[in-house]
Amino acid sequence: MNAPIQAVAALMREVAEKTILPRYQSLAASEIVEKAHDDVVTIADRESEVMLAEGLARILPEAAIVGEEAAHADGAVMDLRGADLCWIVDPLDGTNNFARGKPPFGMIIALAAGGETQAGWLWDPLNERLCHAEIGKGAFIDGTRITARPTGEDRPVAAISTVFLNEEQRREVQRNVAPHFRLVDIPRCAAEQYPRLALGVNDVSVFNRTLAWDHAAGVLWLNEAGGRAARLDGSPYRPDQDGTGLLAAASPALWDRLAACIP
Template identity: 60%
Template sequence: MALMREVTDRVILPRYRNLGAQDIEDKGGNDPVTIADRESEAMLREGLARLADLPVVGEEGVHANPTQRRHLSGDCWIVDPIDGTRNFASGQPPFGILIARAEGGVARSGWIFDCLTGRFCAAHEGHGAFVDGERIAARGTGEKPPVAAISLIFMDEAKRAATIEHICPHYRLTDIPYCAAEQYPRLALSTNDVSIFERTLAWDHAAGVLWLNEAGGRAARPDGSPYRVDGDEYGGLIGAASPDLWDDLAARLAALPA
């Protein structure tokens, strides 16, 4: 928490709503990166090395050198230096920092920090999920129909159309925050009931999947298999405030026309 706060205060917030055109680049496919992303990742790498000398698999490091992905199958740190860069670059919330520690392709610890509010979520495998030091239990909204944040961005055209026709009508749709550091807490803190993710990059999902599962919700691949940080980056993922909500959405997805 101290490291994430320090990086936020020294690197991220001084750049918030203070970026010039020269400070923002497009990595391709409307995927921005800012000078703050790179500075944040460099500082996180240095700080994490003091905690445990493990390879760091960071979003910006992998973009520069894709071979770094090989470390995801071993012991490593996984870092998203600014999750929600699109929001950050446009001067809008939410955005945060995501860190996970993985062993053998599985996240064992995860931390989620909201840079603007200071909310700090933490989880360790088998030891529960916490928000600002208090253990929490996932809870849904209780609404009928359930509240769903469904990301259609990375679906192919056929899957997007099928999801809109056969899945969306069964839920009250709400916005997606373009920020996993916000979406996972929403699923446990009675803001959203379910979410669908198509792209499942490790730095976006490792910490959140562990945290939601430890809170008593459920996050897993649509076929029910566990999420692995070294798995398919486009394998799809369902997150839900409870196992029952997860089961219902998974059944609907399984019934989609081929």
């Protein structure tokens, strides 16, 4: 299929300029709501999702829409992930950072067909960087095709999210991964983490939570760039399937090296 690459990119830019950037570092306390432990939503998330949904419906009226905030309000929305055609929308990724008035944050959109991601967009409003990919056609940054590259460090750099791990899982990371990789902090923003894996900043990442709006676009983009992102057992990531655990790396060899450390 020919994904509407430019139309979606233009929509993301427009929505960011109208709903996200004007509220950056200017949110009132009443405009930030805790929806779960260590997980907040802002007025910018909600307004962005409404505008994105309206715009995407104009671009492909036949496609279902699964938005993060809509799914939080109504769990039945998740059933649409396996539709013949489906938009998957994170209207403001990195909300915790945004609510604190600091980067990174971004917007993520994926287009799936029958539960398989066909195209993905990751938009960084502050730096005006667009990462996009279409299945089988490569990965691009601002229109230039890119190939993922490792950091080249002797000890590969591992950005591992421990936010949603229990204490035993954190100890396993220290015991099994730390001896072989240099551990660094994560940005708490998938729209930033996936580019870091392709641009020589990080070599590998481990994600515990694998929600479709966080990962569908980034997994496709990294794989199209020549890196590898897959479930812990090596099976493909599908946005229509639930589960935990996802490994991502700048190259298949680095993915294998990390997988060997995960019990």
